[in-house]
């Protein structure tokens with residue numbers, strides 16, 4: 001599901017982006033959506049949900065041995081998250097750039113974390129770190145029929 005149906009080109013790469021519970025509580029869902037929309041990316045899926053602990057443990061399983069892991073899962077389960085799938089050219093890499101560094105105090109101003117947060121344990125958003133990770137995360141958070149297959153009206157104005 002990392003590539004849209006009938007599209008195998010780089011413009012159809014997909015990533016998993018989520019507004020974490022602090023981002024939702026702080027009213028930043030719209031701001032984060034806006035940045036991806038205005039950049040020219042295509043929204044493929046989105047939903048507000050309180051993530052079950054088991055889902056979060058699976059999502060962050062590579063960090064299971066870190067000292068902050070249980071706090072991370074508790075934080076992520078502390079309220080609704082807004083889960084999304086975005087599509088477009090090199091969207092995994094570009095999404096990470098738009099989010100900024102993991103530690104917000106090392107995120108450049110102009111990035112989402114660099115503009116809206118301070119602590120690494122309250123860094124308001126998640127983005128897949130590689131195409132393979134995106135594929136795993138999209139499958140974990142969304143059913144196939146929640147991913148919308150549609151023609152993006154702006155396509156010919158965004159891509160040459």
Ligand code: GDP
Pocket residue numbers: 063068071072101102120121122123125126127129
């Ligand atoms: P990301 O891919 O930029 O989100 O960073 P990681 O995959 O390395 O870590 C996942 C999430 O765990 C981060 O976004 C932070 O919310 C949290 N995290 C990472 N490192 C730390 C840390 O040193 N302390 C705390 N409290 N949380 C951390």
Ligand code: MG
Pocket residue numbers: 127129
């Ligand atoms: Mg990560």
